[in-house]
Amino acid sequence: MSTHLPLLFSSSIREDFWNYCHVNTIEKPIILCDTNTLRDCLPLLGNQNLFRLICIPDGEINKSWEQLNELLQQLLVLNVHRNETLFILGGGVLTDIGGLSAALYQRGIPHVNIPTTLMGMVDAAIGGKTAIDFAGIKNFVGIVKQPETCIIAPIFLKTLPEIEYQSAWSEIVKVAIIDSRELWELIHTDASIETIIPFCAHHKYDLVQQDEHDKSIRQLLNFGHTIGHAIEAFYLSKNKPVTHGYAIAKGMLFELYLAHYIQSISSDELAQMKAIVLTNLLNNDNSLGIELSELKETMFHDKKKTGTSLRFSLPITVGKGKWGVEIEWDTLLKVYSIYY
Amino acid sequence: MSTHLPLLFSSSIREDFWNYCHVNTIEKPIILCDTNTLRDCLPLLGNQNLFRLICIPDGEINKSWEQLNELLQQLLVLNVHRNETLFILGGGVLTDIGGLSAALYQRGIPHVNIPTTLMGMVDAAIGGKTAIDFAGIKNFVGIVKQPETCIIAPIFLKTLPEIEYQSAWSEIVKVAIIDSRELWELIHTDASIETIIPFCAHHKYDLVQQDEHDKSIRQLLNFGHTIGHAIEAFYLSKNKPVTHGYAIAKGMLFELYLAHYIQSISSDELAQMKAIVLTNLLNNDNSLGIELSELKETMFHDKKKTGTSLRFSLPITVGKGKWGVEIEWDTLLKVYSIYY
Numbered sequence: 001m002s003t004h005l006p007l008l009f010s011s012s013i014r015e016d017f018w019n020y021c022h023v024n025t026i027e028k029p030i031i032l033c034d035t036n037t038l039r040d041c042l043p044l045l046g047n048q049n050l051f052r053l054i055c056i057p058d059g060e061i062n063k064s065w066e067q068l069n070e071l072l073q074q075l076l077v078l079n080v081h082r083n084e085t086l087f088i089l090g091g092g093v094l095t096d097i098g099g100l101s102a103a104l105y106q107r108g109i110p111h112v113n114i115p116t117t118l119m120g121m122v123d124a125a126i127g128g129k130t131a132i133d134f135a136g137i138k139n140f141v142g143i144v145k146q147p148e149t150c151i152i153a154p155i156f157l158k159t160l161p162e163i164e165y166q167s168a169w170s171e172i173v174k175v176a177i178i179d180s181r182e183l184w185e186l187i188h189t190d191a192s193i194e195t196i197i198p199f200c201a202h203h204k205y206d207l208v209q210q211d212e213h214d215k216s217i218r219q220l221l222n223f224g225h226t227i228g229h230a231i232e233a234f235y236l237s238k239n240k241p242v243t244h245g246y247a248i249a250k251g252m253l254f255e256l257y258l259a260h261y262i263q264s265i266s267s268d269e270l271a272q273m274k275a276i277v278l279t280n281l282l283n284n285d286n287s288l289g290i291e292l293s294e295l296k297e298t299m300f301h302d303k304k305k306t307g308t309s310l311r312f313s314l315p316i317t318v319g320k321g322k323w324g325v326e327i328e329w330d331t332l333l334k335v336y337s338i339y340y
Numbered sequence: 341m342s343t344h345l346p347l348l349f350s351s352s353i354r355e356d357f358w359n360y361c362h363v364n365t366i367e368k369p370i371i372l373c374d375t376n377t378l379r380d381c382l383p384l385l386g387n388q389n390l391f392r393l394i395c396i397p398d399g400e401i402n403k404s405w406e407q408l409n410e411l412l413q414q415l416l417v418l419n420v421h422r423n424e425t426l427f428i429l430g431g432g433v434l435t436d437i438g439g440l441s442a443a444l445y446q447r448g449i450p451h452v453n454i455p456t457t458l459m460g461m462v463d464a465a466i467g468g469k470t471a472i473d474f475a476g477i478k479n480f481v482g483i484v485k486q487p488e489t490c491i492i493a494p495i496f497l498k499t500l501p502e503i504e505y506q507s508a509w510s511e512i513v514k515v516a517i518i519d520s521r522e523l524w525e526l527i528h529t530d531a532s533i534e535t536i537i538p539f540c541a542h543h544k545y546d547l548v549q550q551d552e553h554d555k556s557i558r559q560l561l562n563f564g565h566t567i568g569h570a571i572e573a574f575y576l577s578k579n580k581p582v583t584h585g586y587a588i589a590k591g592m593l594f595e596l597y598l599a600h601y602i603q604s605i606s607s608d609e610l611a612q613m614k615a616i617v618l619t620n621l622l623n624n625d626n627s628l629g630i631e632l633s634e635l636k637e638t639m640f641h642d643k644k645k646t647g648t649s650l651r652f653s654l655p656i657t658v659g660k661g662k663w664g665v666e667i668e669w670d671t672l673l674k675v676y677s678i679y680y
Contacts, residue, residue: 107482
């Protein structure tokens with residue numbers, strides 16, 4: 001095992017984790033976990049007293065400015081040195097805020113992601129995007145910092161509530177629609193999750209290698225997210241958080257209609273893509289679940305905004321898409337009135 | 341003029357600034373200034389209504405977590421887009437916190453440093469280190485992010501109080517002692533500041549090119565800073581801030597004694613180096629000005645710490661040094677008792 005293999009797929013997490021520590025001469029690893037992963041996942045790595053632990057409350061609400069401060073303070077209390085590694089054991093919320101703390105603490109310490117959710121394994125833990133929510137806007141403050149390694153161990157999925165497991169499928173379906181006919185076929189042939197995870201992880205990693213800072217092709221992964229992030233932020237601001245996967249599924253549905261409206265995809269392609277989103281992700285609920293106007297302010301503060309229009313990544317056929325498509329707000333209103 | 345010349349020396353700041361904006365299609369530049377540079381420096385660029393302005397209170401005390409939050413909020417209020425440039429018009433405090441806000445806002449927007457102090461021009465504005473103070477520790481939270489360009493216009497020095505002007509000489513003398521016999525000669529032949537500024541700026545830039553993340557040769561620039569930062573932090577914690585230059589001069593003096601004690605430099609070399617520090621920087625005040633024990637806690641939380649010892653960059657002869665010299669705390673106590 002290389003010390004810095006970017007993706008390490010592990011079927012024996014305890015052994016592989018400690019081997020990584022051994023190779024990198026780490027004696028008492030510093031682990032960041034949340035209240036859930038402390039209880040459900042950490043035992044798979046070993047007894048608590050083998051680690052220096054930092055534990056934060058779970059949930060998107062804690063991906064905050066205040067929690068980032070707390071986290072930096074905790075690293076300081078543990079007297080973490082600038083050459084020590086922070087292991088982050090958790091889902092997307094934890095790898096986002098944990099990676100950011102690792103980027104900022106003493107101008108940067110190495111970090112290793114150990115995703116414990118399907119969402120983390122196929123998407124969130126790979127690619128180096130870190131962030132907190134700020135002023136009510138999702139991921140508004142952050143930085144791109146690559147982890148030394150991302151250790152992917154599907155065994156952790158057994159600890160996951162069904163709802164989290166389901167919601168990650170949004171990102172998988174997204175990749176299939178926008179950038180991978182091969183993945184589309186895998187899904188439609190009921191390939192096992194053990195096949196799908198490494199496929200998605202490698203796919204994400206390859207895109208990031210081509211475009212780390214999201215200037216071009218990596219933007220494909222924003223499909224469903226321009227609308228989806230706004231939906232997620234809206235519910236969060238009302239103190240009724242929904243899962244990222246649910247919001248993105250709703251976002252993809254809208255953006256599929258948009259792609260059809262601007263004649264980027266045919267009616268036949270729309271039908272195929274809509275079917276997989278509606279059936280697999282949304283229990284056939286073909287509503288936006290929210291007034292479009294409610295999302296306007298959030299979307300115009302979103303990072304994808306340029307001038308008065310909004311930018312979308314949209315499919316052009318199954319497994320292929322384009323990024324940076326500028327759409328006026330009025331067009332969205334039309335799509336909303338026609339398709340819903 | 342290239343759009344991304346790393347160092348731009350300007351003898352006609354208004355023209356060069358607006359030319360930069362023109363070439364980069366910037367219509368209403370976003371300027372970060374402090375209360376001093378708003379009054380004294382901004383008028384040299386043009387009338388206030390030509391800009392979108394953010395102004396923060398001046399002083400090291402504002403290089404804080406709270407001010408960073410405020411700054412990010414201000415960028416949001418101005419609705420700054422992720423492809424817009426933040427111009428930072430000020431000294432080291434402002435380029436430190438401003439650069440950090442540019443790194444974090446929407447995962448990073450471009451920034452341009454326009455240093456208004458001698459310290460900024462020869463050191464602080466070059467090399468991409470950004471930071472705030474945190475938990476009482478100087479520069480504890482930050483990141484390395486290179487500015488697009490550093491525009492150096494000595495005209496701003498006319499707006500500077502004498503004390504700031506003097507204190508920057510510490511960094512110049514530091515470079516002469518630890519890494520540049522040529523600069524040492526320039527100083528000793530009373531070269532003009534117009535000659536010394538570009539020399540120092542290029543020297544810093546070249547070091548950073550070789551070692552952006554401070555893993556090796558860039559550490560030479562820490563000479564005087566292991567002790568100096570602790571002195572600065574101590575006075576700040578007592579609400580009696582001293583200038584960075586004063587603290588570094590005191591730090592260099594101590595570290596020269598340390599270099600002599602461990603026989604890194606001869607008595608003759610010590611005498612020469614001590615003379616320039618004492619005469620030019622410290623008005624011949626050969627005291628530490630503080631009990632060494634007062635600095636212990638700060639130093640052991642400092643970023644340069646490894647294990648139980650401290651790491652120093654020390655001269656081996658005039659214009660040449662070594663980095664990563666591990667010194668035990670007891671050795672410092674001995675140096676203190678012998679030389680003071």
